[in-house]
Amino acid sequence: MILAHLPSGYVLARLAGQPRGLPMAAALLGAVFPDLDLIWFYLIDDRAFHHHRYWVHAPGFWLILAVVALPLIRRYARRFLLPTVMFLSAVFLHIVLDTLAGSIMWLWPFSDRLYALVEVPPTRSHWILSFLTHWTVLAELALILWAALLFLRRPKPAEPPKA
Ligand SMILES: [Zn+2]
16 A cells, blocks of 8 residues: 555544544554655665565564553553554554555564565556556545545534633
8 A cells, every 4th residue: 555544544543533633643643654664675775675574564563562562551651542552553554454455474473474465466667656557546545535535524623611
């Protein structure tokens, strides 16, 4: 998935009843966070590995982190629990969406094998063009449209109480 990660975070937060504030911000950040590995991929490793092999795209890493962090946050920083849950949920959604036409190490740390639901053949001169002209782009467009409709129908902020 290339275009719809940020919209998917918006849809997630809205479905969770969090139309604004820190939970929404956390969902938006989590929805794009795994792709920050592209900075490392291009600038440090010079594209030596598929960027889905970095820990930020490994569900097992996030599962371990969630199992350790969520009880601690619940006990010691409860007001950050909802934003953290939104962030982690959006990260998992990112990884699920990447599985459609990308490839993910779903069994890491037990296996490094990459799993994808659909293989996108290299039909164009650049891989991005191949993805953008494949039928799976319809899923991206649907998510973008869904997010846009939710945004246009977003609830108004609550009025401050009058004195
Ligand atoms: Zn990704």
